[in-house]
Amino acid sequence: xxxxxxxxxxxxxxxxxxxxxxxxxxxxxxxxxxxxxxxxxxxxxxxxxxxxxxxxxxxxxxxxxxxxxxxx
Numbered sequence: 768x769x770x771x772x773x774x775x776x777x778x779x780x781x782x783x784x785x786x787x788x789x790x791x792x793x794x795x796x797x798x799x800x801x802x803x804x805x806x807x808x809x810x811x812x813x814x815x816x817x818x819x820x821x822x823x824x825x826x827x828x829x830x831x832x833x834x835x836x837x838x839x
Contacts, residue, residue: 769833769834769837770834770837770838773828773832773833773834773837774798774826774828774834774838775826776798776800776826777803777817777818777822779803779804779805779812779818780800780802780803780817780822782804783802783803783804783814784798784800784838788800788801789838789839791839794829794830795827795828795829795830796827796828796830796835796838796839797825797826797827797828798825798826798827798828798838799824799825800817800822800823800824800825800826801816801817801823802814802815802816802817803815803816803817803818803822
């Protein structure tokens with residue numbers, strides 16, 4: 768829950784993160800949002816692009832931060 772509130776990401780976006788989506792710099796963690804789980808109506812959920820074009824983004828998180836600790 769802390770990571771959702773601290774990043775502003777949707778549940779489908781944060782649960783679709785992969786290790787390669789996190790880039791660590793000295794004092795910043797960059798989180799790339801490039802995929803999200805989609806409810807297609809019937810059958811299992813599928814991975815796809817974020818809900819809107821603006822949903823594909825990079826979120827910078829400054830250290831120290833409990834949100835960075837959770838994501839790392």
